[in-house]
Amino acid sequence: MMGTPAFTLMARPAFGVPAALTAHVRRRRFRHRYSPVSSLASVRGDPVSGWDDAFDVVVVGGGHAGCEAALAAARLGARILLLSMNIDRIAWQPCNPAIGGPAKSTLVHEVDALGGAIGAIADRTYLQRRVLNRSKGPAVWALRAQTDKREYSQEMIKMLHQYSHQITIREGMAHDLVVDREGKVQGITTFFGAKFQSRAVVLTTGTFLGGTIWVGAKSMPAGRAGELPSFGLTDTLRSLGLYTSRLKTGTPARVDSRTVDFSRMEPQPSDEDDHWFSFDPQNWVKRNTMACHITRTTSKTHALIRENLHLTPKYGGFMTSKGPRYCPSIEDKIVRFADRESHQIFIEPEGRSINELYIQGFSTGMPENIQIQMLQSLPGLEQCRMIRPAYSVDYDYLPATQLSRTLMTHNVEGLFLAGQVCGTTGYEEASAQGIVAGINAARFVAGQELVTFTREESFIGTLIDDICSKELDEPYRVLTSRSEYRLTLRPDNADQRLTPLGRQLGLVDDRRWEIYQAKQDRIGKELTRLHNVRIAESSPEGEAVLARSGAAIRTSATLAELIKRPQFHYQDLKDLGLDGDESLTLYDKEAVEVTIKYAGYLARQQDEIRKQRSVVDKEIPADVDYAAIHAMRAEARERLALERPLTIGDAAQLGGVNPADIAALLIHLKRPSATRLHLFEPADETRQGNARTQKEAASA
Numbered sequence: 001m002m003g004t005p006a007f008t009l010m011a012r013p014a015f016g017v018p019a020a021l022t023a024h025v026r027r028r029r030f031r032h033r034y035s036p037v038s039s040l041a042s043v044r045g046d047p048v049s050g051w052d053d054a055f056d057v058v059v060v061g062g063g064h065a066g067c068e069a070a071l072a073a074a075r076l077g078a079r080i081l082l083l084s085m086n087i088d089r090i091a092w093q094p095c096n097p098a099i100g101g102p103a104k105s106t107l108v109h110e111v112d113a114l115g116g117a118i119g120a121i122a123d124r125t126y127l128q129r130r131v132l133n134r135s136k137g138p139a140v141w142a143l144r145a146q147t148d149k150r151e152y153s154q155e156m157i158k159m160l161h162q163y164s165h166q167i168t169i170r171e172g173m174a175h176d177l178v179v180d181r182e183g184k185v186q187g188i189t190t191f192f193g194a195k196f197q198s199r200a201v202v203l204t205t206g207t208f209l210g211g212t213i214w215v216g217a218k219s220m221p222a223g224r225a226g227e228l229p230s231f232g233l234t235d236t237l238r239s240l241g242l243y244t245s246r247l248k249t250g251t252p253a254r255v256d257s258r259t260v261d262f263s264r265m266e267p268q269p270s271d272e273d274d275h276w277f278s279f280d281p282q283n284w285v286k287r288n289t290m291a292c293h294i295t296r297t298t299s300k301t302h303a304l305i306r307e308n309l310h311l312t313p314k315y316g317g318f319m320t321s322k323g324p325r326y327c328p329s330i331e332d333k334i335v336r337f338a339d340r341e342s343h344q345i346f347i348e349p350e351g352r353s354i355n356e357l358y359i360q361g362f363s364t365g366m367p368e369n370i371q372i373q374m375l376q377s378l379p380g381l382e383q384c385r386m387i388r389p390a391y392s393v394d395y396d397y398l399p400a401t402q403l404s405r406t407l408m409t410h411n412v413e414g415l416f417l418a419g420q421v422c423g424t425t426g427y428e429e430a431s432a433q434g435i436v437a438g439i440n441a442a443r444f445v446a447g448q449e450l451v452t453f454t455r456e457e458s459f460i461g462t463l464i465d466d467i468c469s470k471e472l473d474e475p476y477r478v479l480t481s482r483s484e485y486r487l488t489l490r491p492d493n494a495d496q497r498l499t500p501l502g503r504q505l506g507l508v509d510d511r512r513w514e515i516y517q518a519k520q521d522r523i524g525k526e527l528t529r530l531h532n533v534r535i536a537e538s539s540p541e542g543e544a545v546l547a548r549s550g551a552a553i554r555t556s557a558t559l560a561e562l563i564k565r566p567q568f569h570y571q572d573l574k575d576l577g578l579d580g581d582e583s584l585t586l587y588d589k590e591a592v593e594v595t596i597k598y599a600g601y602l603a604r605q606q607d608e609i610r611k612q613r614s615v616v617d618k619e620i621p622a623d624v625d626y627a628a629i630h631a632m633r634a635e636a637r638e639r640l641a642l643e644r645p646l647t648i649g650d651a652a653q654l655g656g657v658n659p660a661d662i663a664a665l666l667i668h669l670k671r672p673s674a675t676r677l678h679l680f681e682p683a684d685e686t687r688q689g690n691a692r693t694q695k696e697a698a699s700a
Helices: 019-029 064-075 104-113 118-125 149-161 233-239 299-307 330-336 368-375 427-445 459-469 491-505 510-532 540-549 559-563 570-575 586-597 599-613 634-643 648-652 659-669 674-679 684-698
Strands: 057-060 080-084 098-100 126-132 142-147 167-171 174-179 185-190 195-197 200-203 212-215 218-221 245-251 254-256 266-268 292-296 344-349 356-360 386-388 391-397 415-417 534-536 556-558
Touching: 057 064, 057 185, 057 427, 064 080, 064 149, 064 167, 064 200, 064 427, 098 104, 098 118, 098 427, 104 118, 104 142, 104 427, 104 459, 104 491, 118 126, 118 142, 118 149, 118 427, 142 149, 149 167, 174 233, 185 200, 200 427, 299 330, 299 368, 368 386, 415 427, 427 459, 491 510, 491 586, 510 556, 510 559, 510 586, 534 540, 534 559, 556 559, 559 570, 559 586, 570 586, 586 599, 599 659, 634 659, 648 659
Parallel strands: 057 080, 057 200, 080 167, 200 415
Antiparallel strands: 098 142, 126 142, 174 185, 185 195, 212 218, 212 391, 245 391, 254 356, 254 386, 266 292, 292 344, 344 356, 534 556
């Protein structure tokens, strides 16, 4: 293990809100709620005697957050107990077996840059890969991979077993935390009485804390279909002064692929280009791909849903927990977008040897008999056989405002949380939190300074800063528009931003470090060449540039100046015989082009950020008509209208309010009178951010 890093990334509140102001906002607006308990003796009494075993860190939960936490802590030299209620479901994908997508892919690249597992496993187990948003700028490019859910779990278990001298995997249900009189973690006990000592505990319980699944009006205790929920731990957490609330999520039905007519659907093949999540070529496994397919809802589908809304947990009033805005159920789509005649539905394979198809975009809480009718109203699924019904699940979570940005709780020293238990949704969000919690749990045990990630440096930092500083009332999903630094925080440069830190912390080994250094060396040399090589207007190359781009070279231009042109790309250099060394990879060339093309935009972004930081104390009039700010997302308009923040700094700290929304608000406040609200037009940057968010929501 390497020594303590020379620096520690320090998170900063959004828009540079001073710490004192942030604390003031939190005190005034967000009061902590403590659940009443009769006694603390069970958790604050004397340490448990007769431990069954001792570890440095106990990780509770074997999902995506738990696996990343265990692996990160092991790489830093800690001895780990990974406790899972079902060790046959390690890193299981209970919902969509897919990794990546808008903003989520950036998280995957960042976790990989730190030495994490999610990108490597996805590259080894994909069924299909596609780069989304290629017609737009690199800041919103997003790799998405459909994965084989069984292979994914098996590959993760293999990776955990590579650290078998440090990671012990055990099946069991964590039932109680052991905390001493000073509020420090001492270990855990299981439901059946096993006692494990540790100086740090990482809770990654997913949807299992008090989980209940719903199909129509019927419910049963479960963390997910066929698996028991966790008992007792919620009461322990409340007794420690932590407050909990409820959220919900859901998953669509699975149908038998042998009963589906794919000829009636639009095929969606894999991209031919090789794009990967991992920066390590050792993880790049070439595989035969499988197509997904697209169908659409029909008028019959919509009629069935409208006629039976009262039978769902949400609209029937059986369940009040709030679900993810950007991954709505099909009934929510029909209600919220009543004017739409049809919605896209993606039919996706779950594995090479699995006959089940995942019906993306069709999650529902309807009773089973209605679900079958709904499925058979879709073109191509008229004769389909449902294998597993869709269901909703609501569960306990701990609002992450009770955590520091290291993901350790304020109340209990040595207790870390990560994943859905913090109010987020998605495998990628869970993995990002898991690696941070694992790093800090290991460093806590070693007596080292804990690490935080900044908004400026990573989407990991953006995610953690958002959930730790904002009160959220719905599951949090990372979006490109949530970051004011999105032009800088691209998937292509995640290794440049975070691998040096991973090396400094001890997460990146010598082989990965050499790969990183070689890549940066190639890119640096090529950038130097492009800025130094000039071509003349009258040269054959200059005439070819005119013919290709329609714009002549004035006297002469460097190759870098050519690449800055909107319609000119690095590939054009190759066609002109002006490209670089053959050792340059596809990723090297993309990085070079993006670095050159984005130089001006990055400078403009920094100016905008400085402007926003300078107005945190600007007062917001009490009578602002948020509904009239059309450049702002509906989620932000609703939250601002409800909360009525006093200042821009207050507004920036609200859950569901993004930097692009603040930019729209600032422009709106410059207008001379409310009578002209209907004339409001957003600036280009704000409009682009808003459009990105709408696109991401539509793709959910």
